[in-house]
Amino acid sequence: MSPHPALEPLPLVRIAVDCMGGDHGPSVTLPACRAFLERHPAAELVLVGTADALAAASGLPRTRCVVASEVVAMDDPVEVALRKKRDSSMRVAIGQIKLADPAMAAHACVSAGNTGALMAVSRYLLKTFDGIDRPAIAALLPNARGRFTKVLDLGANVDCSAEHLLQFAVMGSALVSALDGLEEPTVGLLNIGEETIKGSETIKRAGELLRAAHAGGHINFHGNVEGNDIFKGTTDLVVCDGFVGNVALKTSEGLAGMLSQMIKEEFTRSAWTKLAALVAMPVLNRFKARVDHRRYSGGALLGLRGLVFKAHGSSDALAFETALARAYDAARNRLLDRVHHRIAETLQAMPSGDTAAPQAA
Amino acid sequence: MSPHPALEPLPLVRIAVDCMGGDHGPSVTLPACRAFLERHPAAELVLVGTADALAAASGLPRTRCVVASEVVAMDDPVEVALRKKRDSSMRVAIGQIKLADPAMAAHACVSAGNTGALMAVSRYLLKTFDGIDRPAIAALLPNARGRFTKVLDLGANVDCSAEHLLQFAVMGSALVSALDGLEEPTVGLLNIGEETIKGSETIKRAGELLRAAHAGGHINFHGNVEGNDIFKGTTDLVVCDGFVGNVALKTSEGLAGMLSQMIKEEFTRSAWTKLAALVAMPVLNRFKARVDHRRYSGGALLGLRGLVFKAHGSSDALAFETALARAYDAARNRLLDRVHHRIAETLQAMPSGDTAAPQAA
Numbered sequence: 001m002s003p004h005p006a007l008e009p010l011p012l013v014r015i016a017v018d019c020m021g022g023d024h025g026p027s028v029t030l031p032a033c034r035a036f037l038e039r040h041p042a043a044e045l046v047l048v049g050t051a052d053a054l055a056a057a058s059g060l061p062r063t064r065c066v067v068a069s070e071v072v073a074m075d076d077p078v079e080v081a082l083r084k085k086r087d088s089s090m091r092v093a094i095g096q097i098k099l100a101d102p103a104m105a106a107h108a109c110v111s112a113g114n115t116g117a118l119m120a121v122s123r124y125l126l127k128t129f130d131g132i133d134r135p136a137i138a139a140l141l142p143n144a145r146g147r148f149t150k151v152l153d154l155g156a157n158v159d160c161s162a163e164h165l166l167q168f169a170v171m172g173s174a175l176v177s178a179l180d181g182l183e184e185p186t187v188g189l190l191n192i193g194e195e196t197i198k199g200s201e202t203i204k205r206a207g208e209l210l211r212a213a214h215a216g217g218h219i220n221f222h223g224n225v226e227g228n229d230i231f232k233g234t235t236d237l238v239v240c241d242g243f244v245g246n247v248a249l250k251t252s253e254g255l256a257g258m259l260s261q262m263i264k265e266e267f268t269r270s271a272w273t274k275l276a277a278l279v280a281m282p283v284l285n286r287f288k289a290r291v292d293h294r295r296y297s298g299g300a301l302l303g304l305r306g307l308v309f310k311a312h313g314s315s316d317a318l319a320f321e322t323a324l325a326r327a328y329d330a331a332r333n334r335l336l337d338r339v340h341h342r343i344a345e346t347l348q349a350m351p352s353g354d355t356a357a358p359q360a361a
Numbered sequence: 362m363s364p365h366p367a368l369e370p371l372p373l374v375r376i377a378v379d380c381m382g383g384d385h386g387p388s389v390t391l392p393a394c395r396a397f398l399e400r401h402p403a404a405e406l407v408l409v410g411t412a413d414a415l416a417a418a419s420g421l422p423r424t425r426c427v428v429a430s431e432v433v434a435m436d437d438p439v440e441v442a443l444r445k446k447r448d449s450s451m452r453v454a455i456g457q458i459k460l461a462d463p464a465m466a467a468h469a470c471v472s473a474g475n476t477g478a479l480m481a482v483s484r485y486l487l488k489t490f491d492g493i494d495r496p497a498i499a500a501l502l503p504n505a506r507g508r509f510t511k512v513l514d515l516g517a518n519v520d521c522s523a524e525h526l527l528q529f530a531v532m533g534s535a536l537v538s539a540l541d542g543l544e545e546p547t548v549g550l551l552n553i554g555e556e557t558i559k560g561s562e563t564i565k566r567a568g569e570l571l572r573a574a575h576a577g578g579h580i581n582f583h584g585n586v587e588g589n590d591i592f593k594g595t596t597d598l599v600v601c602d603g604f605v606g607n608v609a610l611k612t613s614e615g616l617a618g619m620l621s622q623m624i625k626e627e628f629t630r631s632a633w634t635k636l637a638a639l640v641a642m643p644v645l646n647r648f649k650a651r652v653d654h655r656r657y658s659g660g661a662l663l664g665l666r667g668l669v670f671k672a673h674g675s676s677d678a679l680a681f682e683t684a685l686a687r688a689y690d691a692a693r694n695r696l697l698d699r700v701h702h703r704i705a706e707t708l709q710a711m712p713s714g715d716t717a718a719p720q721a722a
Contacts, residue, residue: 142619143619144618144619144622144623155553158553158560158561158564159561159562190608192516192519192603192604192607192608192611199519199604200519200520200604201520203519203604226607226608226611227607227608227609227610227611227612227613227614227615228611228612228614228615228618229615230612230615231612231615231616231618231619232615232618232619240608242553243553243560243561243564243605244604244605244608246553246587246588247551247553247587247588247601247605247608247609248588248608248609248612249588250553250587250588250589251588251589251591251592251609251612251613252588252612252613252616253588253589254588254589254590254591254592254593255592255613255616255617256616256620257505257589257592257593258503258504258505258592258593259617259620259652261505262505262648262651262652263648266644266645266647266648266651267644269644269647273643273644275640276640276641276643276644277641277644279636279637279640279641280628280637280638280640280641280644282634282637283627283628283630283634283637283638283641284627286627286630287623287624287627290623290627291620291623
């Protein structure tokens with residue numbers, strides 16, 4: 001990777017917020033915005049929502065309000081968000097990134113709305129970078145090293161080609177650089193074995209492309225990783241097909257839910273175990289805080305000509321604030337410029353899209 | 362599903378054991394066999410291993426020993442197991458299923474050896490049922506309902522067609538029937554959303570085939586499920602591509618490992634937390650016992666004309682004994698006849714393999 005162009009942190013970061021998105025809407029997003037502003041003195045917010053909802057936001061510092069007349073429901077089909085509700089809070093919030101006046105334009109947008117709609121509207125309004133066929137969703141998962149493994153794609157794309165997986169590796173590397181300050185993050189290709197002969201034809205070919213990109217100095221490719229490596233933290237970044245990534249993420253959520261239910265059952269089984277629970281409470285609470293999924297809320301939509309972050313639909317105020325903080329860090333450390341720079345460096349020297357590609361040596 | 366033919370439990374079950382397989386070989390398999398025989402008075406074992414190893418097995422009741430001169434190593438390529446080591450303990454143990462004399466032939470075989478080799482040798486010696494293109498590996502995962510969700514395929518097949526997923530549903534239903542006594546187990550198709558429009562073209566078409574099989578009374582298809590449904594226990598059975606299943610399983614192992622490491626760290630942080638650990642120990646131990654992966658050891662290779670069970674390579678004696686008990690239950694409840702019957706009923710009325718198939722209504 002050649003040295004980045006000047007990537008000084010932004011002195012001020014302005015974030016557009018879709019206040020109506022998510023299962024709870026303004027009752028969660030507005031308190032989250034208030035807490036976020038208190039902790040981020042160099043941040044400004046552009047709150048987008050219905051006039052009613054925004055009334056409750058008066059008095060917030062460093063905040064501009066923009067009224068939108070419509071709301072994308074969590075179960076609205078993509079077509080409705082895209083073609084019918086043209087004055088939705090989601091769409092208007094994303095549009096704030098595109099404002100011509102740099103004193104007004106947002107550096108990033110955050111929404112807890114419907115994922116499919118957010119992806120479609122973002123793609124329509126912002127467009128993708130040259131060389132990127134499809135945007136991807138990257139998430140942060142806690143790992144045994146006390147850091148976060150970045151994983152993409154998590155559901156935006158099913159049936160990815162080898163070239164898409166290469167694009168994910170390039171964009172994800174930029175994400176790790178922006179969030180963690182690592183300029184050469186390690187990249188793992190999710191597979192069913194470490195050997196290069198494992199996996200489907202697409203995966204094997206993706207391995208070839210990633211090795212070629214590594215040889216060219218564009219990414220730091222570690223090799224194949226397996227499912228358990230995500231939580232071990234074997235690599236900083238794990239790339240996979242959106243179907244596989246979505247299943248891995250949801251399976252993990254299911255397992256975590258089952259284990260926490262079982263711990264609860266065991267500690268409430270009898271008077272004695274309840275006493276043990278009282279004694280163990282501070283320790284269990286520390287444990288719970290470490291694995292609290294609200295601490296790693298905020299998926300990044302990568303590949304677009306603008307930064308959009310997705311908070312979980314069921315976010316509470318802490319989870320939504322985490323997503324705001326993630327968008328702030330990414331924008332402040334110029335994630336968009338980093339993605340653009342890496343794509344230009346790597347993909348112009350490498351195949352992209354569905355074009356025929358030379359075989360790696 | 363039409364009523365099964367007479368499926369009375371077998372009065373006596375004979376299991377062939379590859380004593381040399383796994384990371385620990387006879388030091389684990391022989392104690393496991395001893396414990397298993399004590400708990401299963403209607404079981405007989407055929408122990409297969411080197412003469413040296415089997416010397417330690419003398420004195421075991423209801424046991425016959427068969428000497429094999431070779432051992433398939435955990436890292437042997439499939440070709441070596443298949444073509445070079447023709448007198449391996451793995452191969453000889455599987456061969457015990459094929460003996461012509463019913464007073465000698467084993468009803469099932471258990472090995473902790475190399476998965477790829479076990480699958481290849483089993484397939485070569487036993488062959489698949491008509492209508493089954495590829496055998497699959499099914500595992501049991503604990504769920505929040507206190508039962509086990511059966512999941513297949515877990516790595517034997519990457520790039521499955523819709524017809525393969527139907528075959529997995531049929532074979533897996535037989536497995537649930539044999540192990541849990543449920544004649545109409547519910548089947549879920551692993552996907553990235555519950556709606557029928559979700560997923561790849563293969564998954565959508567698999568959904569059509571599964572709905573048609575449901576309409577024909579051959580399986581009890583619940584619909585799409587997501588990753589979190591595996592541990593929730595939403596359906597008795599979950600079918601998926603071997604790549605996706607392997608990633609989901611390994612990701613779960615990684616998460617469980619990270620969580621148990623974190624709990625340990627929190628409880629050993631200071632003198633005070635160590636005291637709390639002492640008090641909480643009985644409760645934590647009960648919890649650990651519930652999620653102990655050794656309690657659900659034993660993957661079934663399905664689709665073959667013989668029952669083969671795979672224990673985890675790293676099995677200790679308890680895990681290997683669990684795999685023996687699983688094979689015993691399956692053989693006793695005539696899993697092979699059930700699979701055969703269900704395949705004949707379903708697949709003769711339905712498409713199989715890569716042949717063109719009528720669209721479901």
